[in-house]
Amino acid sequence: MNLKTIIGIGAYVAVLIAASLWVGQQAYGWLPPQATAESMLIDDLFSLFSTIGAFVLLGIAGVVLYTVFTQSVSRFDTSDGPHMEGNIKLEIVWTAIPLLLVFFLAGYSYQTYQQMAVRGPMDLVHLHHLPGSTPTAYAAEMETEPVEEVEVYAKQWAWTFRYPDTGVVSSDLHLPVNRRIRLLMTADEVIHGFYVPAFRLKQDIMPKRVTEFEFTPIREGTYRLNDSQFSGTYFAIMKANVVVESPESYRQWLASAAAQPAVPAENPAYSEYTNKRLKRFGGWKTVEPATPPLVNAISES
Amino acid sequence: MTNVPVEGIKIPDIAHPEPQNNWRKYFSFSTDHKVIGIQYLVTSFVFFLIGGLLSMVIRAELITPPADLIDRTLYNSMFTMHGTIMIFLWIFPSLVGLANYLVPLMIGARDMAFPRLNAAAFWMVPVFGILLMTSYFLPSGTAQAGWWSYPPVSTQNPTDSVITGEFIWILAVAISGVSSIMGAVNFVTTIVRMRAPGMTYFRMPAYVWTVLSAQLIQLAALPALTAGAIMLLFDAAAGTAFFNPEKGGNPVLFQHFFWFYSHPAVYVMVLPIFGVFSEIFPVYSRKPLFGYKVVAVSSLLISGVSVLVWVHHMYASGTPGWMRMLFMASTMLVAVPTGIKVFAWVATIWKGKLRLDTPMLFCLGALLMFVFAGVTGVMLASVPIDIHVNNTYFVVGHFHYIVFGTITMGMFAALYHWFPKMTGRMYFEGLGKVHFILAFIGTNLCFLPMHLAGLHGMVRRVSSYDPEFAFSNVLASLGGFLLGMSTIPFILNMVGSWAQGKPAPDNPWRAIGLEWLVSSPPPVENFEALPIVVSGPYGYGKSDPLVENAAALKEG
Numbered sequence: 001m002n003l004k005t006i007i008g009i010g011a012y013v014a015v016l017i018a019a020s021l022w023v024g025q026q027a028y029g030w031l032p033p034q035a036t037a038e039s040m041l042i043d044d045l046f047s048l049f050s051t052i053g054a055f056v057l058l059g060i061a062g063v064v065l066y067t068v069f070t071q072s073v074s075r076f077d078t079s080d081g082p083h084m085e086g087n088i089k090l091e092i093v094w095t096a097i098p099l100l101l102v103f104f105l106a107g108y109s110y111q112t113y114q115q116m117a118v119r120g121p122m123d124l125v126h127l128h129h130l131p132g133s134t135p136t137a138y139a140a141e142m143e144t145e146p147v148e149e150v151e152v153y154a155k156q157w158a159w160t161f162r163y164p165d166t167g168v169v170s171s172d173l174h175l176p177v178n179r180r181i182r183l184l185m186t187a188d189e190v191i192h193g194f195y196v197p198a199f200r201l202k203q204d205i206m207p208k209r210v211t212e213f214e215f216t217p218i219r220e221g222t223y224r225l226n227d228s229q230f231s232g233t234y235f236a237i238m239k240a241n242v243v244v245e246s247p248e249s250y251r252q253w254l255a256s257a258a259a260q261p262a263v264p265a266e267n268p269a270y271s272e273y274t275n276k277r278l279k280r281f282g283g284w285k286t287v288e289p290a291t292p293p294l295v296n297a298i299s300e301s
Numbered sequence: 302m303t304n305v306p307v308e309g310i311k312i313p314d315i316a317h318p319e320p321q322n323n324w325r326k327y328f329s330f331s332t333d334h335k336v337i338g339i340q341y342l343v344t345s346f347v348f349f350l351i352g353g354l355l356s357m358v359i360r361a362e363l364i365t366p367p368a369d370l371i372d373r374t375l376y377n378s379m380f381t382m383h384g385t386i387m388i389f390l391w392i393f394p395s396l397v398g399l400a401n402y403l404v405p406l407m408i409g410a411r412d413m414a415f416p417r418l419n420a421a422a423f424w425m426v427p428v429f430g431i432l433l434m435t436s437y438f439l440p441s442g443t444a445q446a447g448w449w450s451y452p453p454v455s456t457q458n459p460t461d462s463v464i465t466g467e468f469i470w471i472l473a474v475a476i477s478g479v480s481s482i483m484g485a486v487n488f489v490t491t492i493v494r495m496r497a498p499g500m501t502y503f504r505m506p507a508y509v510w511t512v513l514s515a516q517l518i519q520l521a522a523l524p525a526l527t528a529g530a531i532m533l534l535f536d537a538a539a540g541t542a543f544f545n546p547e548k549g550g551n552p553v554l555f556q557h558f559f560w561f562y563s564h565p566a567v568y569v570m571v572l573p574i575f576g577v578f579s580e581i582f583p584v585y586s587r588k589p590l591f592g593y594k595v596v597a598v599s600s601l602l603i604s605g606v607s608v609l610v611w612v613h614h615m616y617a618s619g620t621p622g623w624m625r626m627l628f629m630a631s632t633m634l635v636a637v638p639t640g641i642k643v644f645a646w647v648a649t650i651w652k653g654k655l656r657l658d659t660p661m662l663f664c665l666g667a668l669l670m671f672v673f674a675g676v677t678g679v680m681l682a683s684v685p686i687d688i689h690v691n692n693t694y695f696v697v698g699h700f701h702y703i704v705f706g707t708i709t710m711g712m713f714a715a716l717y718h719w720f721p722k723m724t725g726r727m728y729f730e731g732l733g734k735v736h737f738i739l740a741f742i743g744t745n746l747c748f749l750p751m752h753l754a755g756l757h758g759m760v761r762r763v764s765s766y767d768p769e770f771a772f773s774n775v776l777a778s779l780g781g782f783l784l785g786m787s788t789i790p791f792i793l794n795m796v797g798s799w800a801q802g803k804p805a806p807d808n809p810w811r812a813i814g815l816e817w818l819v820s821s822p823p824p825v826e827n828f829e830a831l832p833i834v835v836s837g838p839y840g841y842g843k844s845d846p847l848v849e850n851a852a853a854l855k856e857g
Binding site for chain 1: 451
């Protein structure tokens with residue numbers, strides 16, 4: 001390799017590094033607001049992957065485009081290129097570097113996962129486990145701070161949340177900010193998924209089983225809860241609001257809700273099903289939506 | 302096991318009673334691998350158009366946030382059938398068709414090992430294709446549970462009848478599985494037993510290596526899906542409770558059966574396209590495939606690792622932490638042999654003499670889109686990132702870069718490249734380039750914005766969504782419609798050229814390979830005398846002969 005080649009490669013790599021670092025910073029902007037402690041960890045990891053990914057993609061694309069623009073010949077040119085069959089050193093390098101890179105990325109992801117300490121789902125493969133027992137090993141150490149427990153019920157197609165201490169039932173999920181939250185989630189008939197994009201967290205909810213899930217909201221605001229595991233006809237509108245608020249307003253809300261009588265909640269799936277005037281093209285018989293749950297606190301929006 | 306020497310294999314003339322260029326042979330139970338290959342390709346392309354039409358309806362519904370076009374049950378049917386048709390009736394059969402046409406020619410055989418089994422496997426495709434289509438006429442409608450068909454959603458039945466769209470869907474998938482296993486047995490046998498004299502394993506074109514690797518996966522993993530499908534059929538129709546939690550069954554078990562096959566299936570689909578890249582880049586760069594032996598063996602490595610990664614589809618499902626970590630590591634490991642291939646292709650074109658004909662353009666475009674899909678794929682392998690983007694449009698964008706951006710674009714490259722050989726006619730280069738430009742822009746415009754919608758939390762399989770995702774979806778829909786349009790120049794080109802294109806010479810691309818040593822199209826038995834191979838598959842830049850008896854291969 002002569003000096004010119006080395007300088008050329010050096011300059012190319014420098015430009016690539018600068019561009020990838022820029023992409024890595026942009027990556028934060030491709031994500032929703034960070035509303036949990038876990039979301040910050042995930043965003044940092046995503047930014048790292050984006051940086052490395054951009055380096056790989058731009059690096060390869062640059063070489064390919066450079067070759068296309070400098071090495072193209074007329075289709076009537078019948079000459080051949082040099083007969084290069086391979087290069088053992090080069091092939092070892094481009095096997096070893098990706099190998100090290102994926103070990104690094106897997107290790108880094110593993111570390112992030114441990115820090116998140118999402119209280120994992122129970123080991124559903126082993127059927128002898130009792131529902132609600134045996135969290136995964138990675139969630140072992142914490143558990144000193146107080147935890148706010150909320151029961152989550154998913155059915156086709158409605159979310160309901162029950163606060164065990166007060167007995168309040170709500171169609172919005174209210175959570176105090178900066179407190180560890182533990183959800184005890186159950187589904188009625190089919191698998192649903194608990195997913196709040198601003199929390200970056202997702203967990204399938206199995207029918208007839210309690211799945212525990214933990215996280216810490218850190219930012220007040222109203223967020224969207226989606227069903228993330230396809231659950232049938234009205235899957236798209238099985239949503240709920242998640243209200244993260246200060247501990248004071250959270251307690252106030254609980255107290256005022258506890259004083260309310262239970263009334264049927266508003267339920268988009270049920271109203272769409274019973275609205276006979278709604279006419280769209282085609283369609284077949286569907287599983288009927290469950291009747292709207294009775295709640296003390298109806299949705300605010 | 303009888304050990305018949307390859308020289309001795311003569312296919313009786315009775316198997317090919319029709320004259321050679323009779324169009325009726327394409328509608329008959331032909332046992333000629335070339336006829337069957339084209340039967341597969343044309344049949345699967347018809348289903349590609351049907352599946353594409355369904356995706357146009359999906360993009361039309363999603364161009365606005367509310368569900369204002371079709372009923373939600375019909376929307377759920379749309380994406381279920383779109384996915385099922387594209388996978389089981391376009392990608393699988395079109396790849397099997399291409400392999401059927403090419404493998405015997407490339408290894409110097411006169412046909413596949415079991416010609417009648419080959420024909421039987423093909424004729425199951427229209428059978429289950431039409432069976433699947435009949436579910437549109439059932440009172441229950443088609444299957445609506447997505448192509449994963451996860452229970453308990455898939456076994457919920459609001460009608461009184463046992464014969465539902467889901468029932469038909471499971472039957473069709475099971476028949477498709479049987480057809481694929483029959484094909485796999487045939488391919489593996491053909492490649493192992495029917496290579497011409499001198500065609501050692503390390504003289505086989507890389508494409509044949511990828512077909513072998515892909516078909517070995519079919520043999521190893523497909524039975525799991527078939528077993529899972531049959532259990533699901535019993536759950537749905539006979540009231541068993543393998544997966545029914547109400548009666549103590551476990552729905553996650555089905556997810557394991559399903560993904561144990563359906564993730565390796567992705568490699569069954571993409572490996573032959575890697576093979577296509579490995580064939581086309583050398584021809585249009587006039588250079589040997591860089592590091593041929595490593596590229597060849599890396600296909601087998603991909604096959605091996607691919608059966609150990611399935612749980613990465615279930616990170617957010619009921620899986621324990623240790624399982625998530627184990628499968629994260631194995632999934633990322635796939636990037637290593639895949640990276641070897643990508644670097645080898647880039648090194649192949651480096652310092653080459655590039656001719657940017659349509660097949661080369663499609664391969665270059667597909668290579669770039671594949672690298673992008675690889676980057677997002679490694680992101681998805683990382684458990685913490687996946688917990689956020691799992692089941693969102695990020696995943697939809699990612700795998701469409703594979704199934705369309707890589708596999709379908711690569712398939713188009715292959716169809717253009719081998720079109721002169723298959724039909725004896727040249728295609729129209731101008732129309733081919735128009736097709737490439739529309740398809741490349743359309744793919745990126747359609748599937749790139751999906752990543753952004755997914756990162757912001759747009760869940761897949763929704764028929765309506767929050768207005769914040771509207772911009773990405775308008776772009777995606779416009780790109781989707783452009784992609785739909787891009788098939789028009791392709792169809793015009795194929796039909797027009799086959800009918801009245803310029804007659805093709807034996808080897809219009811000056812490519813090296815046994816298939817280019819015989820006439821275009823090749824005669825029924827391919828080779829007059831079996832080739833005696835004397836050198837490796839990529840002798841570009843040298844002038845060594847590929848076979849000892851080039852003149853004897855063709856009829857007088």
